[in-house]
Amino acid sequence: MAEEITEEIEETPTETFDVNYACLRCGTSVSNTELSRLPEIKCICGFRVFTKVRPPVVKTVKAI
Numbered sequence: 359m360a361e362e363i364t365e366e367i368e369e370t371p372t373e374t375f376d377v378n379y380a381c382l383r384c385g386t387s388v389s390n391t392e393l394s395r396l397p398e399i400k401c402i403c404g405f406r407v408f409t410k411v412r413p414p415v416v417k418t419v420k421a422i
């Protein structure tokens with residue numbers, strides 16, 4: 359009697375979202391990874407308000 363082991367593999371996207379933020383005052387873009395490294399979310403200019411910047415979606419298409 360063979361037991362059939364079916365493993366459910368969840369396809370979780372492992373892509374790291376590198377969200378970019380732009381400072382509202384000077385417009386300097388900072389990635390969220392850079393921000394997480396900082397002790398506090400703050401721009402180099404001292405401003406603390408950022409807007410989320412969506413990076414342009416780059417689609418890689420395989421040439422057939």
Ligand SMILES: [Zn+2]
Pocket residue numbers: 381382383384385386401402403404405
């Ligand atoms: Zn700034």
